[in-house]
Amino acid sequence: MKQAASALAAEAVDMLGEQPVAPGTLVVGLIGPGNNGGDGLYALAQLEDQGYATAALQCGPSVHSDALSVYESAGGRIAPYSQDNQPLANATLIIDALYGLGYRSGAELPRIPRGSRVLACDLPSGLNPETGVADDKVLLAERTVTFGAMKSGLLTGDGPLVTGDITVVPLDFDFTGQAPRTNLIDKQAALQLLDAHRSWRDAGRHKYQRGVLGLIAGSSLYPGAAQLTARAAVNCGVGLLRTHVPEDIAPLLAVAVPETVPLDDDQIREALSSARRYVHGRGAKISSWAIGPGLDSRTPPTGAIAEVFASRQPAVIDASGLELVPAGPSEQPRVLTPHAKELRMLLRRAGVTVTIEEITADPIRWTRWAALSYNAVVLLKGPTNYIVAPDGSSLVVSHTAPQLATAGSGDVLTGILGYLLSDSSLTGVNGVQTVSNRRMMELAACAAVIHGEAGRAAAACGTVNASRLIELLPGIMKRFGF
Ligand SMILES: NC(=O)C1=CN([C@@H]2O[C@H](COP(=O)(O)OP(=O)(O)OC[C@H]3O[C@@H](n4cnc5c(N)ncnc54)[C@H](O)[C@@H]3O)[C@@H](O)[C@H]2O)[C@@H](O)CC1
Numbered sequence: 001m002k003q004a005a006s007a008l009a010a011e012a013v014d015m016l017g018e019q020p021v022a023p024g025t026l027v028v029g030l031i032g033p034g035n036n037g038g039d040g041l042y043a044l045a046q047l048e049d050q051g052y053a054t055a056a057l058q059c060g061p062s063v064h065s066d067a068l069s070v071y072e073s074a075g076g077r078i079a080p081y082s083q084d085n086q087p088l089a090n091a092t093l094i095i096d097a098l099y100g101l102g103y104r105s106g107a108e109l110p111r112i113p114r115g116s117r118v119l120a121c122d123l124p125s126g127l128n129p130e131t132g133v134a135d136d137k138v139l140l141a142e143r144t145v146t147f148g149a150m151k152s153g154l155l156t157g158d159g160p161l162v163t164g165d166i167t168v169v170p171l172d173f174d175f176t177g178q179a180p181r182t183n184l185i186d187k188q189a190a191l192q193l194l195d196a197h198r199s200w201r202d203a204g205r206h207k208y209q210r211g212v213l214g215l216i217a218g219s220s221l222y223p224g225a226a227q228l229t230a231r232a233a234v235n236c237g238v239g240l241l242r243t244h245v246p247e248d249i250a251p252l253l254a255v256a257v258p259e260t261v262p263l264d265d266d267q268i269r270e271a272l273s274s275a276r277r278y279v280h281g282r283g284a285k286i287s288s289w290a291i292g293p294g295l296d297s298r299t300p301p302t303g304a305i306a307e308v309f310a311s312r313q314p315a316v317i318d319a320s321g322l323e324l325v326p327a328g329p330s331e332q333p334r335v336l337t338p339h340a341k342e343l344r345m346l347l348r349r350a351g352v353t354v355t356i357e358e359i360t361a362d363p364i365r366w367t368r369w370a371a372l373s374y375n376a377v378v379l380l381k382g383p384t385n386y387i388v389a390p391d392g393s394s395l396v397v398s399h400t401a402p403q404l405a406t407a408g409s410g411d412v413l414t415g416i417l418g419y420l421l422s423d424s425s426l427t428g429v430n431g432v433q434t435v436s437n438r439r440m441m442e443l444a445a446c447a448a449v450i451h452g453e454a455g456r457a458a459a460a461c462g463t464v465n466a467s468r469l470i471e472l473l474p475g476i477m478k479r480f481g482f
């Protein structure tokens with residue numbers, strides 16, 4: 001418990017970001033009746049020792065007695081919580097140590113002043129630790145420090161919307177008794193994954209060796225989507241982008257993205273056959289594919305697209321491409337990127353009937369169904385991104401921004417992921433090699449984090465639109481080591 005409390009206190013200090021302590025700084029703990037409250041009191045005691053002014057507010061019928069004695073010995077004082085509590089109004093930081101793993105929905109939760117900075121101990125109070133269903137009065141956290149292992153409720157349902165940034169603090173024992181089946185990929189984890197995948201082959205490569213992305217996209221109905229995906233891939237730094245779009249929109253694309261080189265059906269076939277001949281490092285004509293943004297599903301490109309689906313080259317498939325991708329076993333490593341409605345369509349095509357409400361209530365379950373049915377990694381887009389591999393393992397990305405819910409933002413994600421899949425230093429592929437689902441899943445999570453980072457950066461400067469995200473990508477990619 002003291003180990004947990006130390007991590008909580010350290011996070012509080014990190015949030016306050018001031019040493020020596022600024023005058024007027026006040027840390028207020030909302031203290032519940034169980035061990036979660038105990039963690040909070042021990043953390044407040046440590047903050048007292050470090051010179052912070054603290055106050056504890058007792059929110060239940062009792063408090064952890066040992067922790068209270070330690071807190072009082074450190075000079076702290078506890079008072080009963082009431083709605084007009086002065087300390088709460090003056091708090092620089094509130095530590096929510098009301099309820100944690102022992103929470104059952106329906107408690108009377110304290111009202112905290114609007115705009116308060118809240119650090120949640122283990123879980124935000126009012127959040128069901130298993131299902132992720134949050135009460136209406138859940139205490140919204142800026143950060144959550146969770147102990148021992150990730151809790152499913154932090155990652156599913158409302159969890160990612162109410163936890164803020166999550167830090168998992170390993171303890172000397174695993175008190176949940178089981179390893180987490182789902183992992184959170186935050187910015188730090190994405191950086192680590194990209195570093196782990198990056199190979200020494202990065203230097204001295206020509207554009208074909210760096211990686212060539214083949215984009216099959218666009219229609220006269222949706223001419224803009226192909227441009228957005230293409231511009232995103234180019235601004236990520238793709239070695240070469242080749243685009244297959246209908247003839248009537250090709251001139252528009254050539255003007256919007258002069259870096260791209262057109263790709264017709266015959267060239268697609270030639271690229272696929274060259275991929276079968278080349279070995280790692282020698283450079284195939286196309287390394288990976290992005291299929292779907294802006295395609296018109298009523299008049300899809302015929303011919304070569306089926307051969308791309310039959311290839312072993314990695315692909316990200318989005319939007320109307322999802323209506324064309326075959327279900328069942330395939331040799332192609334694929335990431336499908338549906339939003340909830342498209343996931344419902346994918347599942348229906350695979351014979352599973354489910355409503356959008358059911359998907360939203362249990363996103364990992366239904367994404368897993370699609371991953372199994374299509375033998376592909378599936379990235380379910382939305383306020384939180386769920387990425388599930390056919391073996392059932394999953395990653396969650398909540399490093400997002402609500403402003404990303406804007407037209408064309410998904411096309412940008414496809415461009416980012418298409419680029420990552422094309423980069424031979426990340427996939428290790430440039431020809432006949434195939435990429436494991438694990439790596440596809442990790443790269444999909446990294447793309448979602450990069451997309452989220454672009455969304456946050458754009459939102460920090462003003463309103464967000466897809467073009468703005470694209471403009472920011474070169475700087476964002478630099479932050480991720482590109
Ligand atoms: N070995 C462990 O299990 C560890 C636990 N730790 C801490 O302990 C916490 C779990 O402690 P507890 O099991 O004591 O549970 P909590 O401290 O989360 O709260 C449980 C208490 O709240 C009451 N309660 C729950 N829902 C309520 C509701 N709707 N209305 C009114 N009262 C309600 C329960 O009756 C119980 O008394 C973790 O979240 C974590 O903070 C950490 O210190 C690390 C080690």
Ligand SMILES: Nc1ncnc2c1ncn2[C@@H]1O[C@H](COP(=O)(O)OP(=O)(O)O)[C@@H](O)[C@H]1O
Nearest residue numbers: 381382383400401402404405407408409410411
């Ligand atoms: N509320 C939200 N908060 C954060 N990100 C969101 C939210 N809603 C949608 N997104 C993200 O915005 C993008 C929207 O993609 P998509 O639905 O395909 O739109 P479009 O087809 O217009 O590009 C996805 O990356 C998704 O994860």
